[in-house]
Amino acid sequence: MILRPAKKMLLNSGDDGTRFIMLVVVMMSVLSTLAVGGALTLAHLRSTWVDAVAGHITIEIPASDGQGLVRSPDTLHEKATAAYAALSSTPGVTRVDILDRRDVEKLVSPWLGEAVSTNDMPLPVLIGVTLSAPNDEALTQSIRSKVSAIDPPSIVETHQSWLADLRRFSLILLLAAGGMATITIACCIVAVAGAVAARLSEHQNDIDLLHVMGATDAYIGQEFVDSVVRSVGGAAVIGTVLGLIFIKIGAAVAGEIQNAMLPAMAWKMADNLWFLILPALVTLLCYFAARFTVLRSLGTMP
Amino acid sequence: MIQFEHVGLRYDVGPEILTDVTFTLEQGAFHFLSGPSGAGKTSLMKLLYLGHLPTRGVVSMFGQDVVTATREQRMMIRQRIGVVFQDFRLLPHLSAFDNVALPLRIMGKKPHEVRNAVTEILEWVGLAEHINAKPSILSGGQQQRIAIARAVIGKPRLLLADEPTGNLDDVIGYRIMSLFEQLNRMGTTIVIATHNQQMMDHFNHPRLTLDKGHLAVLPPSPKARLKEAF
Incomplete structure (x- = not known):
């Protein structure tokens, strides 16, 4: 008699609900990565433009x-x-x-x-x-x-007027990119909370059983949350990597277009940290969303 | 140890399923719960394992009023109760080992304690060879024995069983009943819901009889006592 290693207790991690959560998180992470990449490129572009113009004056002798x-x-x-x-x-x-x-x-x-x-x-x-x-x-x-x-x-042009317009325009684009990343992550959280609620219904009998055995809400909740964090964490990393691949392809295509005003997609080395933070942030937010959903649902049981 | 006083239960706004149920189970008691279908046996079992709270009346378990107890206190009460469901309620994606190990893991037992206890109890119910088997490949009787092993592994103070021998042949059925009696002799209070008149006659224990939501406590059947006397 050989005893195989114990499996996780409650959830069957290969079920449809898990696959759905993973798919949603991968897609949302790709979109978030593209939005963050776009925002970083814009920020870089903005500082390039401003640096190029800010210390210069043009004098026109008509x-x-x-x-x-x-x-x-x-x-x-x-x-x-x-x-x-x-x-x-x-x-x-x-x-x-x-x-x-x-x-x-x-x-x-x-x-x-x-x-x-x-x-x-x-x-x-x-x-x-x-x-x-x-x-x-x-x-x-x-x-x-x-x-x-x-x-x-003679006219002394300090470029301040169009520099201000440029700053305003690039700020709007930055906010739009940041907003898109935020909305995408929010959609991801809502989708995960919905999927967790669906899984709770799907596993209602199992949850009732654990309840009867004396499992605490925290214990049952942790079972769900652990499973969600594993699925979401992996999916967020996959989505971010896919997003970065799309950005690389986009940068390669943009690099072929010669245009002084549109330098290739690039950002500072330190900005790469955002692509480490992004999957961690998505996972963390989904963890809290899953935990809140599970504990609220379990709280309705006697 | 367990006290029901004028307990009533209704689901939502429906009629009362249990009415004025009053009884006391002392530590180490052994009772059969019987009654026709729809009499409220399952509802009474749910009250006993805190699957529901009473709509009215007082339910006291292990010295604690379950209605006023906190959620954490109710969880602690539940950990002292083992339940064998009629439909087994095994988790299909877990092995026999993991299903039986559930209560110990919930209690936070160490892995080696879990391993030793589960291996021992599976040997005891004759399923040591099926330790890694999923419920789907086991027969009804084997699944029943896993459900029983799961219910008793945590050494509960109260064991509730709903038709525990319904899917077993007579030999295994009587063996399981003997196992319950052994547990009872060690101090576990046992309530078995059953329709099996022959078994109730064979094993000499008092009966809680439900009829249309009303409970009567009957002493062991005279026929059984007569049999025991000779």
Whole structure:
């Protein structure tokens, strides 16, 4: 007579209810992973955009004067040189670049089209200024005063207005991604609670039997919760791994699309922790949902 | 030890299934519970194993009023009761060993204690060879014996059995009844619900007789006492 190792007592872990819970959690974990991946990419993209713009000012010396008369190239050159000299000697300015005409032509070509010649077209002079500290209001004001003294119609663009729009837009996207992850996890919890309630009905006779034998609510509840945690934990890890595979495929596809505004899907190394936290969080929340459902149901028994 | 005083039971708003049931079971008592179908035997058994609480009256078990007891106290009372169900109620995905081990595991016994006790009791009911078998491959009689082994393994102070020999042949049936008597001699209070008149006549114990929800306590049958005297 050989005694085989004892099995878990109450639940048959291979039943339909377990498979249903696992399937739901895998799908929800994939969606949560995609949402978190999207949120991290957006956060990375946002900081990339902000870093690229925040410490820079662009000065435009217009091609026409205040009365609408087109200025000669010599006048424009003279104003640009004076501005260059004034800005270069300003403390806090680390770099000044005057864009040559070809660079300006490149900038306007998307609006004019390749077929239109810009040879005889009056184009403004653009000066790129790099500051040692971003968002230095006093320095910006000093630059405005100096440029205005050299050429009153000149425009000093700090990019703050569209940077603010960009920040707002990316924040909305971030919130949407975070909201999607939250809703997905909430759906997962509701589905697990529902599945646990269904399993309680399915195992009602077994529960009654354990009750008759003197099993406490905590004991019976633990039987269910242990089973749920094992199923959900495994499913959450599988779902997260699948989600990461989808993100890798998406990143590979995005990497083939050359676009300066849309860098490939990427995030900081430390952000990878989110993908360890996610299955643990899903499992923990499902544990509490299962425990609450089971104990509430058992509490109705005599 | 067990006292019912003017106990009534009804399900929801239905009629009273048990009416003014009053009796006392002393420690070490052995009673048959009999009565026609629908008389309320199963309901009385449910009250005895705290599957239901009475709608009215007082039920006191092991010195504790079950209605006012906390859930934890009721669980402790239940752990002192062994129940053999008519339909066995074995967990189908568990082996004979695991089914019999359930009460000990609920009590928190150590694995080696569980192993020794279950092995011993399965040998005692003649099912040592089927220790790893699932209930589905065992006969009705074998399942019945596992259910009995499960009910007695925790050395309960009260053993309730609903038609415990209904699926057994006479030899095994009488052997099981002798086992109950052995347990009774060791101090276990026993209540057996049965229709088996021959068995009630053979084993000389008082009867709780239910009829339309009313209980009468009858002494051992005179015929049996006569048989015992000679």
